[in-house]
Amino acid sequence: xxxxxxxxxxxxxxxxxxxxxxxxxxxxxxxxxxxxxxxxxxxxxxxxxxxxxxxxxxxxxxxxxxxxxxxxxxxxxxxxxxxxxxxxxxxxxxxxxx
Numbered sequence: 712x713x714x715x716x717x718x719x720x721x722x723x724x725x726x727x728x729x730x731x732x733x734x735x736x737x738x739x740x741x742x743x744x745x746x747x748x749x750x751x752x753x754x755x756x757x758x759x760x761x762x763x764x765x766x767x768x769x770x771x772x773x774x775x776x777x778x779x780x781x782x783x784x785x786x787x788x789x790x791x792x793x794x795x796x797x798x799x800x801x802x803x804x805x806x807x808x809x
């Protein structure tokens with residue numbers, strides 16, 4: 712299976728937002744720490760949703776105990792969910808850290 716990625720303004724903006732979060736956390740933590748590494752790993756989830764909405768939205772089939780997915784998800788909904796996670800997760804992590 713070949714994945715062809717078209718670079719769009721939205722994808723670049725998502726990457727810049729994630730990099731901004733990472734730089735801000737590095738400054739806040741005083742350098743590269745384990746917390747920063749964990750945060751960057753968490754940021755990969757929304758970036759994946761933003762960068763590959765077509766591929767992820769088209770996934771169907773058996774998903775374990777929950778059953779069977781027989782229809783795809785529109786790519787725009789996958790991308791929107793990625794943006795919600797990209798904006799919401801860092802805020803939630805900051806609030807829960809306090």
